[in-house]
Amino acid sequence: MAGSAGGILLVGAGVAGAALALALKERGLSFLWVAEGVGEASRVPVALVNPVRGKRGVLVPEGGEALEAARELYGRYAPLHMGLLRPVPEGEREAWERRLAGSGLRYLWRGEGLYLPGAFWLEPRPFLERVWAELGGVRDRVVAYAPGEVVLEGGRRLRPELVLYAGGARGAGVFGLEGRFIAGLELLLLEYREEALSYRVFLAGVALGGSYLDLPGYEEPPPAEGEVAWLLEGAESLLGYRPRVAGVWRGVRFRRASPLSPIPGGYALTGFGSTGFLLAPLWARRLVQALG
Incomplete structure (x- = not known):
């Protein structure tokens, strides 16, 4: 051309x-x-490749097939860190079982929640x-x-x-x-997690991440105090304490x-x-x- x-x-x-x-x-x-x-x-x-999304645990359509295709593609070029744990109360697990049936996702119940051995971060x-x-x-x-x-x-x-x-x-x-412009934010932490944790936010590697803030257009405003607090509160709910922050990444996600x-x-x-x-x-x- x-x-x-x-x-x-x-x-x-x-x-x-x-x-x-x-x-x-x-x-x-x-x-x-x-x-x-x-x-x-x-x-x-850090990118978390996870077919169970958000606080409500929405299952991404075709998540099992998409997860397999992603694992095959990325695995040719970069190390994949396997496994994701998502907290689920005992009383909600029967309903989760019904939702997971036929999803094509491999899963098991481990400790405090749902474990997806095929989910990963890179x-x-x-x-x-x-x-x-x-x-x-x-x-x-x-x-x-x-x-x-x-x-x-x-x-x-x-x-x-x-x-x-x-x-x-x-x-x-x-x-x-x-489409929608959504501010994505990851805090870089002083601690490391090989196995990902996810509920409202996610923890994987040295990153604590999430996104929820709509923007009027394409711009990269600095992280607001409320965003950082929202992430740290989410991390505390998963860990029982607030992790220490060493740095920050900001990006703009596009949603259609x-x-x-x-x-x-x-x-x-x-x-x-x-x-x-x-x-x-x-x-x-x-x-x-x-x-x-």
């Missing part, structure tokens, strides 16, 4: 972009990959950097888009036959995509009702919110299979 040639243009090098790049390669499809940097919100220090940056080093293309930012023409910040104009947008919150507006949708001249795979590391490998594979 040098100059004005056609073909497939893939935009974005976060988790969805990396998953799409690998799926395109495995399918034998040639493409040009354009990204301003290696991920945005995907550069989170450090995303090595994964993203290794995939880009293997398959990457052009470091630039898309500043204008119309079907059949993409303009890069450096002045280059591309005329792809098909565009796959897998960027995040920052570039979504260029492609006419609307349907992460996969057509756009003029192509498709968008973006807007997973906090489920991106779980769902992107499965959805990327399906999208590429549909391309033929």
Whole structure:
């Protein structure tokens, strides 16, 4: 696609972009990959790949299949730290059993809660950097888009036959995509957990993470006192004490009702919110299979 040639243009090098790049390669499809940097919100220090979400314990549809696809993909490039414990009171476990039946998830009851041996956490940056080093293309930012023409910040104009947008919150507006912008926050702790804990927040590795704060648009405000307190209160409910904080990471997650949708001249795979590391490998594979 040098100059004005056609073909497939893939935009974005976060988790969805990396998953799409690998799926395109495995399918034998040639493409040009354009990204301003290696991920945005995907550069989170620790990503928890977990099919049981939030305080209410919502089961992600197809969570078992998505977990298997994620484990297979990430395991090629980065160490995976297996196992997740979620507190569940004894009196609620029968109802949980009914919900888990037919979910495809492997689980058992251990101590104070539900244990998912197939859930895991990883450090995303090595994964993203290794995939880009293997398959990457052009470091630039898309500043204008119309079907059949993409303009890069450096002045280059591309005329792809098909565009796959897998960027995040920052570039979504260029492609006419609307959604919610949610502030993601991880506190870096002075202690380490090999096995993840999750209820309202999660603890894994050296990270305490969660997201709940809606933003009016793409911006990265500094962590508010209330956000930090919310995370620490969640950690205290899991540990019985407040862990000590050594640092902070802030990112903006993009959330859409349907992460996969057509756009003029192509498709968008973006807007997973906090489920991106779980769902992107499965959805990327399906999208590429549909391309033929």
